[in-house]
Amino acid sequence: MPRQSKQKLVPVGSNIRELPAEESQRQDYIQPEIGPRSGSLHTGNPARSRTRAILTDPQLWLPIGVLIIGITVLILVK
Amino acid sequence: MTVSPPNSKLSSYSLHAVGVACGLAAATWLAAAEAPTKLVTVGFSPFLISLGMVAGVFVARWTVPVALKGTGYVLTDIREKPHLIVWAIIAGMLWAVGNTLTVFAVRNVGLSIAFPLWNINSLVGLFWGWLLFKELRGSGSGRVVGGAVAIVGGACLLAYSTSQQTTHGQFGGAMLGIAAALGAGLQFGTMYIPYRKAYISGMNPLSFVTVFTFGELGMVFALALIFDGGLHNVTAELNRARPALFWLFLGGFCWVVGDLFQNYAAKYIGIARGIPLSNTNQLWGLAWGVLVFGELAGQGFSTHVLVFAGSVIMIAGAGAICSAKASESEESSWRSATERECDRYGLDYGRVASSLRGEDPLSADKPARHWWELVLVAAATAVFVWLAIAAKHPAVEVNVAWMGVLMFITLVSLVGCGLLLWKRTHFS
Numbered sequence: 001m002p003r004q005s006k007q008k009l010v011p012v013g014s015n016i017r018e019l020p021a022e023e024s025q026r027q028d029y030i031q032p033e034i035g036p037r038s039g040s041l042h043t044g045n046p047a048r049s050r051t052r053a054i055l056t057d058p059q060l061w062l063p064i065g066v067l068i069i070g071i072t073v074l075i076l077v078k
Numbered sequence: 079m080t081v082s083p084p085n086s087k088l089s090s091y092s093l094h095a096v097g098v099a100c101g102l103a104a105a106t107w108l109a110a111a112e113a114p115t116k117l118v119t120v121g122f123s124p125f126l127i128s129l130g131m132v133a134g135v136f137v138a139r140w141t142v143p144v145a146l147k148g149t150g151y152v153l154t155d156i157r158e159k160p161h162l163i164v165w166a167i168i169a170g171m172l173w174a175v176g177n178t179l180t181v182f183a184v185r186n187v188g189l190s191i192a193f194p195l196w197n198i199n200s201l202v203g204l205f206w207g208w209l210l211f212k213e214l215r216g217s218g219s220g221r222v223v224g225g226a227v228a229i230v231g232g233a234c235l236l237a238y239s240t241s242q243q244t245t246h247g248q249f250g251g252a253m254l255g256i257a258a259a260l261g262a263g264l265q266f267g268t269m270y271i272p273y274r275k276a277y278i279s280g281m282n283p284l285s286f287v288t289v290f291t292f293g294e295l296g297m298v299f300a301l302a303l304i305f306d307g308g309l310h311n312v313t314a315e316l317n318r319a320r321p322a323l324f325w326l327f328l329g330g331f332c333w334v335v336g337d338l339f340q341n342y343a344a345k346y347i348g349i350a351r352g353i354p355l356s357n358t359n360q361l362w363g364l365a366w367g368v369l370v371f372g373e374l375a376g377q378g379f380s381t382h383v384l385v386f387a388g389s390v391i392m393i394a395g396a397g398a399i400c401s402a403k404a405s406e407s408e409e410s411s412w413r414s415a416t417e418r419e420c421d422r423y424g425l426d427y428g429r430v431a432s433s434l435r436g437e438d439p440l441s442a443d444k445p446a447r448h449w450w451e452l453v454l455v456a457a458a459t460a461v462f463v464w465l466a467i468a469a470k471h472p473a474v475e476v477n478v479a480w481m482g483v484l485m486f487i488t489l490v491s492l493v494g495c496g497l498l499l500w501k502r503t504h505f506s
Binding site for chain 2: 046049050053054057059060062063064066067069070071073074076077078
């Protein structure tokens with residue numbers, strides 16, 4: 001028989017202890033980290049990872065493209 | 079990794095109300111920024127006027143904002159999200175190019191055609207907010223879109239009724255003028271992408287605007303060099319314009335305050351709501367023009383009717399947006415946009431979420447304030463005083479009583495909204 005079957009079964013969520021207000025507000029309360037997903041852009045080198053994250057962000061190229069359009073119009077209209 | 083404690087001393091005002099107040103306060107200050115520039119008499123190149131104002135923005139950046147949070151705070155914020163430096167500089171460059179395009183658009187097709195075209199920027203911003211940051215994904219979004227369209231429509235009506243310019247020149251020139259106006263609208267509307275990007279990453283608007291001014295000043299200076307005949311010419315023109323520089327710097331100062339409020343609006347209610355609200359500055363600009371500078375004097379009945387209709391439409395649009403609080407499903411969409419940023423750039427989701435709740439996780443780290451910040455503020459103030467001493471009283475008639483009334487309203491919006499921001503967010 002699997003080991004866990006010997007444990008007392010409790011309704012889901014009923015064993016969650018509510019933290020007192022002051023305890024939940026403590027500065028050292030640990031939050032589970034939301035880390036990078038698999039296939040992430042984050043490598044060992046933070047600077048390189050950051051550069052890669054910036055350059056591969058498809059949203060970046062939109063304002064750059066618009067800026068190029070603006071400068072082109074400026075050159076034409078001057 | 080830790081989550082900062084909620085700032086227990088913060089008041090419980092709704093963040094929607096804070097964002098709406100910021101959008102409306104931004105409108106008064108952005109309009110006030112135009113008033114001093116009206117005092118600058120003709121005879122200077124548009125690039126020089128733009129450069130003077132942006133230089134004023136740059137110097138003003140080191141007065142009030144530094145006094146509010148200090149450079150240590152700003153540097154810590156930037157160090158925590160260094161990827162946003164690129165975005166803030168791009169935003170500054172977009173503003174500079176957009177602003178220059180408006181000069182050419184007005185030259186080629188006149189204000190009545192150019193202004194409505196570049197005023198589509200709030201609709202462009204609204205579209206980017208919907209597409210990239212999942213804004214307006216819930217009930218009530220129709221009211222925001224309707225309100226934004228009404229504000230643009232009202233602004234067009236005001237521009238049409240108050241502008242006397244007609245199209246000059248050839249067909250090709252007019253087409254280029256229209257292209258310039260549309261280009262300006264696209265630049266301004268796209269500038270809001272970096273704004274929103276910064277705030278769903280938990281950045282403080284004071285930090286973002288700091289980097290923004292570098293991109294803005296650099297680009298405007300480069301454009302002035304290219305279009306105004308090189309460094310020697312620009313320097314000579316700046317010397318010649320020195321008696322008028324104070325008014326441009328004053329405009330720049332007002333612009334910094336207005337832009338900060340606009341950024342706080344973008345942070346707390348998103349660009350789809352915040353930008354149309356701050357674009358009601360056209361209404362306040364009209365008040366300055368008509369009441370202080372007598373711009374509608376001698377105009378016929380039909381002009382007054384158009385002005386009245388345009389104003390009412392704008393106010394109705396702003397009212398619709400003010401009452402369109404983001405629904406729970408939309409807020410959930412905002413959170414997924416935030417998660418995307420945290421995932422991509424390795425940000426601490428707890429700290430970002432805390433910042434978006436109006437808390438100030440950076441302050442909990444107690445960034446150092448330095449004695450030399452006082453020197454910085456004093457030096458920036460001294461530049462204003464130095465220019466004020468050399469300033470020439472402009473030969474433009476103003477209605478002093480109405481100027482006093484509008485200045486009072488503008489100051490009330492500063493104090494009221496500033497207090498609200500402080501009580502609810504501690505300028506986070």
